[in-house]
Amino acid sequence: MIPRLPLVFFIPLIVSCFLCLYRVFRGPTSADRIVAVDILGILVVGFCALFVVYTPREYFMDIAIAWTLLGFIGALTLAKYLERKRFDE
Amino acid sequence: MKKLVLFLVSFIVWLVLTWTLYYPSLLIGILISIIIGFWFADLFTQRPRHFFQIKRFLYFLYYIPIFLYYCTLANLDVAYRVLHPYLPIEPGIVKVKTTLKSEVARVALANSITLTPGTMSVALTDDGYIYVHCIKVYSKDLEEATRRIVSRFEPILREVFE
Amino acid sequence: MSETVVFIGKVIVLIGVFFDLLGAIGLVRLPDVYTRLQASTKCVTLGTCLILFGVFLMSGFPWKALLAIAFVALSGPTAAHAISHAAHKAGVKLWEKSVVDRYQEDEKKAKES
Numbered sequence: 001m002i003p004r005l006p007l008v009f010f011i012p013l014i015v016s017c018f019l020c021l022y023r024v025f026r027g028p029t030s031a032d033r034i035v036a037v038d039i040l041g042i043l044v045v046g047f048c049a050l051f052v053v054y055t056p057r058e059y060f061m062d063i064a065i066a067w068t069l070l071g072f073i074g075a076l077t078l079a080k081y082l083e084r085k086r087f088d089e
Numbered sequence: 090m091k092k093l094v095l096f097l098v099s100f101i102v103w104l105v106l107t108w109t110l111y112y113p114s115l116l117i118g119i120l121i122s123i124i125i126g127f128w129f130a131d132l133f134t135q136r137p138r139h140f141f142q143i144k145r146f147l148y149f150l151y152y153i154p155i156f157l158y159y160c161t162l163a164n165l166d167v168a169y170r171v172l173h174p175y176l177p178i179e180p181g182i183v184k185v186k187t188t189l190k191s192e193v194a195r196v197a198l199a200n201s202i203t204l205t206p207g208t209m210s211v212a213l214t215d216d217g218y219i220y221v222h223c224i225k226v227y228s229k230d231l232e233e234a235t236r237r238i239v240s241r242f243e244p245i246l247r248e249v250f251e
Numbered sequence: 252m253s254e255t256v257v258f259i260g261k262v263i264v265l266i267g268v269f270f271d272l273l274g275a276i277g278l279v280r281l282p283d284v285y286t287r288l289q290a291s292t293k294c295v296t297l298g299t300c301l302i303l304f305g306v307f308l309m310s311g312f313p314w315k316a317l318l319a320i321a322f323v324a325l326s327g328p329t330a331a332h333a334i335s336h337a338a339h340k341a342g343v344k345l346w347e348k349s350v351v352d353r354y355q356e357d358e359k360k361a362k363e364s
Binding site: 008009012013015016017019020022023029031032034035036038039042043045046049050052053058061062064065068069071072075076078079080082083 | 264271291303
């Protein structure tokens with residue numbers, strides 16, 4: 001059975017995810033893409049938190065915590081990569 | 090001493106994560122916290138005595154509502170600038186000076202600057218200067234920018250972390 | 252009593268979702284990396300913290316949610332700081348209408364001396 005999700009909460013979140021994806025595809029420099037991926041990671045944490053309430057699966061909160069920390073480490077790694085790489089765009 | 094502090098912190102995090110008092114779970118938590126405390130004690134803190142002073146926690150609790158107030162203000166500011174059809178921004182990087190000495194306090198100050206209206210910290214130097222990216226530059230002068238940006242948080246953060 | 256708490260939680264989640272949407276709009280509309288990073292980090296961090304707090308009120312006080320709020324509020328600004336520092340070091344230009352760039356001036360001075 002598919003649980004009924006309140007669209008008032010989910011449609012703006014999905015729209016903002018697609019705006020982030022637009023920036024990932026479009027972004028003129030790779031720094032823009034890294035910013036958009038980092039923001040997308042934080043948005044997914046919000047999704048996980050809402051799933052705790054509207055589905056009968058409480059373990060999504062653990063997924064949210066793990067996702068926060070992994071996204072943070074990923075952002076730091078991408079920043080290190082960006083610092084090494086020189087580009088002239 | 091450092092090991093004891095890290096043991097207590099990681100054990101409290103374990104308790105919050107599992108949220109049970111079932112004793113095998115507690116036993117595993119104590120074991121893992123002891124291992125973490127022995128391995129990573131030098132990375133965590135340099136002055137463990139500060140964790141046992143109640144005054145710092147009280148100042149930290151006093152800091153939270155001020156921080157939340159400025160954070161809400163920042164979000165309304167960003168909302169105004171983003172939804173305005175002509176984008177009223179004049180970005181730029183200015184330099185401010187902080188008198189905080191310890192590293193933790195400087196990092197906390199930089200994080201606070203990032204979440205407050207119109208500013209984001211770009212770089213920290215060793216001799217106490219912070220380069221701040223402003224979304225609208227009000228003054229390019231060092232003292233004036235310091236008074237505007239830093240002085241809101243500096244006295245409280247000094248009580249908490251120094 | 253609990254009905255009221257659930258209603259307050261829903262209102263807080265709605266405000267958080269609204270701020271998330273604003274941060275994403277800022278990510279698309281603003282002109283260069285630093286302003287995008289600034290707007291989106293502020294709005295999305297506060298929005299996600301509000302969503303987590305609303306969930307904390309709605310689903311019977313799981314204390315893990317407060318831990319998640321602490322992690323989000325600590326890691327968001329730090330990641331933004333790291334990305335902006337790296338972008339400036341990699342030579343990403345500011346927007347052409349920017350007013351002042353003290354950091355680049357100081358770097359140039361340090362190189363010349």
